[in-house]
Amino acid sequence: MKQMRGSIVALVTPMTPSGAVDEQSLRQLVDWHVESGTVALVSVGTTGESATLDEAEHCEVIAKTLELAAGRIPVIAGTGANSTTEAIRLTRCAQEAGADAALLVTPYYNKPTQEGLYQHHKAVAEAVDLPQWLYNVPGRTACDLLPETVARLAEIPNIVGLKDATGDLSRVERLRALCGADFLLYSGDDGTGCEFMLAGGDGVISVTTNVVPARMQAMCAAALAGDARTARELNAALDPLHQGLFVESNPIPVKWALTEMGLCQPGIRLPLTWLSAQHHERLRGLLWDLGCISD
Structure with missing residues (x-):
């Protein structure tokens, strides 16, 4: 698992205008990430519209x-x-499909206690012998997986990492101290991902990587090598995009961007809607500045 350090893409699920999964575009995206040096793919996470795929489609x-x-x-x-x-x-x-690991977001909407979160993840880990990464994103789930609960879960052999999307950099040192050097810590917040790695994290599970995979991997590589100056310089060029990809709820902006780049069709599922016209000029300018589009 330690080889999966760096830029991991929270991959979109490309769709046709009717909302069907677009396998041709998915192939193109997978090939692009392999060629660009992305270290791993997250399939059907938040950015992959997991909430609007039924179980059969998800699998x-x-x-x-x-x-x-x-x-x-x-x-x-x-x-x-x-x-x-x-x-x-x-x-x-x-596991049956051959996945290398699973990423499990904390149960959303029903607001479990810390004990409920512990028992939930423990039950999944004991039921399925697959390496599992926890995913804490309180802004979407209405619950916060606290570092002390992460530490309890880290004692379970096949719970091997955490994606932390709180944006709270003070947690990195605390998590590392509680969970040990071998427990994988990933940022789930592109805006603070560079500093997360410089503070001791292992990488970023990133929305931005969908759009500029090689640039994100270069920034991550510098941060993981301890080259703070280079990492921050590379990240500064990406920061406007980090922000721009959240002008509306993810993955609305990133799917629009990939469509502008010719990598996807304009497809998204309700209740998500296509990017509002008021944001087009801003995002198109960001893509132009980064060389993602030429006209």
Whole structure:
């Protein structure tokens, strides 16, 4: 697992205008990330519209991503749910498809206690013998997986890492001290990802990597090598994009950007809608500045 340090893409699930999964674009994206040096793919996470894929589609997209990756790049399957039994089913499905690991968001909407979060993740880990990464994103789930609870879960052998999307850099040192050097710590917040790695994190599970994979991997490599000056310089050039990709709820802006770049069709599922016209000029300018589009 330690080889998965650096830029990991929170991969979009490309769709046709009717909302069907677009396998041709998925193939193009997987190939691009392999060529660009992205260290791993997260399939059907938040950015992959996990909330609007039914269970069968969820499993099918994970399996198709693994087929297209063909062992060239690790695939981490998003298998979280706010039902423990559903999370177990999805994680088992990912294991059967051959996923390298699973990423499980904390149960959303039902607001479990810390003990409930512990018991949920423990149950999934004991039911499915697959390496599992926790995913804490309180801004979406309405619950916060605290460092002390992460430390309890880190004692379970196949819970091997955490994606932390709080943006709270003070947690990095605390998590490292509680969980040890071998526990993988990833930022889930592009805006603070560079500083997260410089503080001792292992990488970023990134929305921005969908758009500029080689640039993100270069920044991550510098940060992980301890070259703070280079990492910060590279990140400064990317920071406007980090911000721009959240002008509306993720993955609305990133799917629009990939469509502008000719890498996806204009497809997204309700209740998400296509990017509002008022943001087009700003995002198009950011893509132009970074050389992602030429006209």
